[in-house]
Amino acid sequence: MKTRLCLIIPVALFSFSYAYGEPALKGCAAKKHSIETQIQHARQYNNKHQIKGLEKALEDNIENCDDKKLAAERKQKITEKMNKVSEREAELNEAKARGDAKKISRKAEKLEKAKQELKAAQEELDR
Structure with a gap:
């Protein structure tokens, strides 16, 4: 058991150092x-x-x-997703004002999906 552990630890450490060493x-x-x-x-x-x-x-x-063009496209996508989140928030607020529980639930789901899309677009910008 100790021999296996002694073999596994260096391999694991080497793997992590290799993964984080490369840009x-x-x-x-x-x-x-x-x-x-x-x-x-x-x-x-x-x-x-x-x-x-x-x-x-x-x-x-x-x-x-082109890296600059790609970054600009990704920033544009983020802007579009931010606008969509704003629209979904306004729709949810409107449904809350009317008090319709069914619509509130649907609008909340749509808002959550729009937020996930925004997060994905933001993560894509970093790649």
């Missing part, structure tokens, strides 16, 4: 890496149609991706 990819490089990973998975399962589409996406990424 994380951002922007177009991260997008390219993601597409390449998807291509590998598609090849693993011999999905020729998906491979073809992903290879086209990779070519497009290589030829046209």
